[in-house]
Amino acid sequence: MDDIIRLAHGSGGKLTHRLIEEVFLPYFSNPALSSLDDSALLKLKNPHIAFTTDSYVVDPIFFPGGDIGRLAVCGTVNDLVVQGARPVGLSVGFIIEEGFALDDLHIILASMKQAAKEADVSIVTGDTKVVTSGAADKLFINTAGIGELLTDNPPSGGNAQNGDAVILSGTLGDHGIAVMASREGINFDTAIESDVAPLSQITNALLDAGLDIHVMRDPTRGGLATTVNEIAKSSTVDIKLDEQAIPVTEEVRGACELLGFDPIYIANEGKLVLFIPESQAQEALAIMKKFKIGKNAAIIGSVKKPGKGQVFLKTDIGGHRIIDMLVGEQLPRIC
């Protein structure tokens, strides 16, 4: 095998087969994938499913706390679990720039394998395209995922109710700032690492507890502010957030002040926003805090219905301001 990816690795012919058999299968081997037919065959236990996709174009592909492979698995897993589903199978589509180092591909595949193990999901089908040098920037990954619904009442962005508490599972902005700092070569005194992680353990525990979960979302691109605005509009409620209650590390806060960013607009890749009746909020918070990635969980706001679909932030200095979805683009290619 060469030490770089060549156009012929994407031909569908001999080198593609060697790439699949010698590079991909050792990481992802499972019965559905290994048949190498045009589709993977799966038998589901539940015909009610969730189906999602995301493409990943993050720059750089390696960043503190993760890489594009870990991101591609966790991002799609998280889109399934916040819908109340158990991930069953992922597809992976690679678009690789000619000349990409095979060693880097191995690191990314190992990282995908590890993330899939953490999320208890298999990669069951895939595709590889190779484009000429300059036609893509190193490597893009698409993952799609299928999950079986674990509940008859799946949470939805349109289901926020009057009196709901809004709970955030941890600190904001770590992913976006880590990637941006890595890309721009900015060094902070303390390393800022991406939070990229599967949320499955937390969402499973919340569902297992039989809580009345109204909304679960992961605030990725556009950050918490955009996600909460989407929920407010879908549910036709007003949402009040308390800036002082929103967990942000000192490092991210400092970086944001330096760079003129607001942490509520920065992408996260391992955070959960939960809407749940206020009476169950403490129980949900206690469940989140049992997990390492939930140890900084906090109640950050509440819901008022009927509303106009607006989000209000009670600021650190005591006033209120309306916060909108992200306007423009602060940080391209963050995921």
Place this chain on the structure above:
Amino acid sequence: MDDIIRLAHGSGGKLTHRLIEEVFLPYFSNPALSSLDDSALLKLKNPHIAFTTDSYVVDPIFFPGGDIGRLAVCGTVNDLVVQGARPVGLSVGFIIEEGFALDDLHIILASMKQAAKEADVSIVTGDTKVVTSGAADKLFINTAGIGELLTDNPPSGGNAQNGDAVILSGTLGDHGIAVMASREGINFDTAIESDVAPLSQITNALLDAGLDIHVMRDPTRGGLATTVNEIAKSSTVDIKLDEQAIPVTEEVRGACELLGFDPIYIANEGKLVLFIPESQAQEALAIMKKFKIGKNAAIIGSVKKPGKGQVFLKTDIGGHRIIDMLVGEQLPRIC
């Protein structure tokens, strides 16, 4: 709305929402998609499913007979239907280069809508990323698809049997030559058009007839030669093809002679290879010929078991030669 795609269209914020609501949804609106949650929720009738993915990087994105949008829908539909499945839902992931013309995006979306209608499938979930100018070449599309199995004995590349007839649904090489000619600015006397089309009608009719279908595959990248080699190896059989029986148009044959290509290695995007007991071959052939895209169907070979996984071609001049999978890359970015 701007007339080009800007980075902010991929931010996840306001412009992304406008792009989804004003551009995507008018083409693809359906209940699963329109909820705009992180995943689409589907209820399947059959828990036995097929799941597949492909990315599309074809250059140019518009070519005689189709475009990247039609290709992205048909390619994934075909990977499902050759597995004996009825397509239920597709995901679509767009990676768009900053500056891409919105008018071109509209043409591609209309083309996807039309192809999805022909294949009787819905686009239920999606994602859009925008990368800086120069980081991708115009537009890449990934589609993943879910299908419900229509048979308890799904065809498989590993299921070719002794005595099977090999049937091809039409002429070879039209897609690859059409794209290549378009890219290189080569004009032939007669226009060569891509064959890109969903195979669902043919595969449904074959399944409905209750035939004992052993293998169905669509010979895309790597062409017929690579696909038949894969089947020979998976099934541990030898396969004999008759060059004179393989349908190729005069135009494609002429283009291949001019350019030094062999039609059996050129990509197709609307062709079916079927392996079926010889006793049912005439019935299968008659079914294929009922459809416009099957009118040139022909029996092109047979299977001998036990074998070594080799493919033999009886040449036009009467000899036999072993044909291998595609070696190297003749035509990059053909799909």
